[in-house]
Amino acid sequence: MAEPQSYSIETLITALADVGYTDVKKLSDKKVAVLTDKNRVSTLEDIQIKLRGQYDPSPSSESSVGRVRVQQFQILAKPAGKQGKASAGVGNEDFLIDWINDTAKTGPINVIFKSPNNTYVVNGCKKATSVGTDTAGRKKADVILEDMAGVKYSISIKKDDAETWESADSYFSAEAKGIIDKAVVAKKTKLVNHSTYYTIEPNIAVHAKLQEKKAVVFGSDLIPGGAVITKTFASSSFSQEDDTLTVTVSNIITKLEHVYGDKDVYFLIRNDKTRKSIKEYPGIRVLASYKKRINKNVIVVER
Numbered sequence: 208m209a210e211p212q213s214y215s216i217e218t219l220i221t222a223l224a225d226v227g228y229t230d231v232k233k234l235s236d237k238k239v240a241v242l243t244d245k246n247r248v249s250t251l252e253d254i255q256i257k258l259r260g261q262y263d264p265s266p267s268s269e270s271s272v273g274r275v276r277v278q279q280f281q282i283l284a285k286p287a288g289k290q291g292k293a294s295a296g297v298g299n300e301d302f303l304i305d306w307i308n309d310t311a312k313t314g315p316i317n318v319i320f321k322s323p324n325n326t327y328v329v330n331g332c333k334k335a336t337s338v339g340t341d342t343a344g345r346k347k348a349d350v351i352l353e354d355m356a357g358v359k360y361s362i363s364i365k366k367d368d369a370e371t372w373e374s375a376d377s378y379f380s381a382e383a384k385g386i387i388d389k390a391v392v393a394k395k396t397k398l399v400n401h402s403t404y405y406t407i408e409p410n411i412a413v414h415a416k417l418q419e420k421k422a423v424v425f426g427s428d429l430i431p432g433g434a435v436i437t438k439t440f441a442s443s444s445f446s447q448e449d450d451t452l453t454v455t456v457s458n459i460i461t462k463l464e465h466v467y468g469d470k471d472v473y474f475l476i477r478n479d480k481t482r483k484s485i486k487e488y489p490g491i492r493v494l495a496s497y498k499k500r501i502n503k504n505v506i507v508v509e510r
Contacts, residue, residue, distance in 0.1 A: 435461075
């Protein structure tokens with residue numbers, strides 16, 4: 208383990224090389240990025256230990272897996288290959304998949320996802336597979352766990368800071384047009400024509416109906432038998448005893464009754480001049496959002 212010292216940016220890069228991280232990019236006088244093909248969360252956790260830093264897992268636009276702070280410096284972890292899975296935004300699912308598959312190398316395991324209010328169990332799990340790029344037919348699963356009998360369990364993964372269920376441009380655009388028109392007549396919002404696109408002022412939202420909520424949360428593949436699991440995974444999320452792997456998560460949704468509170472579904476109709484999903488009003492888009500995303504600047508309207 209590196210001895211405590213007062214670093215400069217150059218000696219920090221040298222210290223990283225000394226503990227095995229030789230592919231380092233200087234981003235500024237206070238910030239570097241370690242380039243790695245390994246799991247970036249594990250990389251940062253390892254750097255935290257070896258350089259006696261502090262790992263801040265909070266995601267940001269600069270890094271979805273956080274950073275390690277060492278004195279006045281920040282260390283990020285970036286994928287070495289630009290076309291790697293992590294750069295496509297699926298690194299969190301890969302962390303889960305890799306951990307399950309590594310644990311199951313010597314034989315099937317029992318996987319228990321445990322949240323404060325729910326559990327989801329796959330007994331005799333032999334492998335985990337990434338399926339997040341297959342969204343045809345409104346599929347929602349990011350990961351499929353398969354047991355020894357060949358039964359497959361579909362799981363959608365949401366990070367802890369998620370605020371959106373899906374982009375609902377296709378699913379809800381026809382309905383949104385009528386909602387906008389009604390809200391304008393009721394003077395809940397204004398529709399402004401900018402020649403090539405429109406804006407609404409303010410943004411508006413409507414509460415999803417039960418069938419809409421089911422479609423948005425579970426899609427075509429999570430009911431029956433699947434789950435929506437919320438967690439930004441780290442090594443501390445996993446514990447193993449004998450052939451059981453327990454995964455501590457923030458939230459588990461397996462039925463419609465579990466979709467409430469901050470995770471309730473609202474359709475947020477907002478400005479985005481790059482979108483043309485509402486044919487009559489280019490520049491306005493629709494998101495299926497968590498309730499927590501509907502802030503004081505958004506007006507909730509009736510249909």
